[in-house]
Amino acid sequence: MHISTYGKADIAADIPVTPETLFPIASISKSFTSIALLQLYEAGQLDLHAPVTQYLPWFGVKSIYEPITIHHLLSHTAGIITGRDFTPNSYYEVVALAETEVTSPPGEYFHYSNVGYQRFYDDRPYSHNYPLVPAPWLEYAAGDGSIASTPVDMATYLRFLLNKGRTLSESIISEDSFNLMVQSVIKVNQTEEVFYGYGLAIKKFNNQTYILHDGGTIGHLSNITLDLDNGLGVVVLCNRPGNPGEISKEALQLITAELSGQELPSLPAINHPTVVENANDYAGTYLGDNKQLTFLAQNQHLILEYQDEYIILERRYGDSFYVNHPDFALFLLTFKRSDNQVVEVFYGEQWYASDQALRANVSGCDYYRTFL
16 A cells, blocks of 8 residues: 655645545545445345335435336436535435436436435544544535545555455455446446446446546545556545546556556646647537627637637636636636537536537536526
């Protein structure tokens, strides 16, 4: 096990990040939820393919389709919305389900959904033999991404996953249950060989299969990536902005090459954030409720035409961009795709649809429209 830490946990107090520094792991916690449910499955207390209402009679959504099962929730194939993150109260999420409409037949499409992974549980902090101390009152949040962990504990968790459900002393879940976690239930999108199982994703890259999951929450990003064949895993915990998944991938490739005696791969080129090679993907006019946004593609730059100004955007990650203008100070601009075509852009809760997509009658992300 090797752990490296960089930067400050508290800049004002000059406290460095250490292997014991707590980070929110965000959606990596979905695999924890899957493990808890698989333990119930192994004990004969849960049927993964039974309707959710068999165990939670109050679980109600508007649907003309077949019942939603535990399997559908764990694999993000239930056809329900991504979540309602504007509320800190997970009880409200339960009530809001009754107003939620299923957008597709369960099992047919992948729609990433925090709602499907919420669970009420004992949220007292795990103690490393330290006494509990009085804590300030904090508004509570839903449990789909509220676990905080340290680099050393997450490295231990990766060992558990690499051992297919076993720790050094006991089996937490059987190998059969672990195989359910990493089964390729459904393809995530049409552009990559990425599939989803139960709380973990499966990605095929360079004739190699990786098990992984990203996490993102306010101020922080995370990633775990595992190479089961070679018994290697990487976890990256960092503050925003960043791309921990790319760091994990490069680290695994370097480690694999070193252990196998192969030539080390070249590090990826670092592009300036204003260089957007696929700027044409985003160019066009996007229509909102009371205004529009126009984007231009020029010389590998993506430019926002706004109030007689031409603002060069800076890519932060993927399809998300920073706009250096006070009117866009709170959020990144995030574009969304349908069948790999950019069809809409979000600024916080503001939604803008591509006029080209509207003319072509291309549908966008149903779960976002339901959310808004």
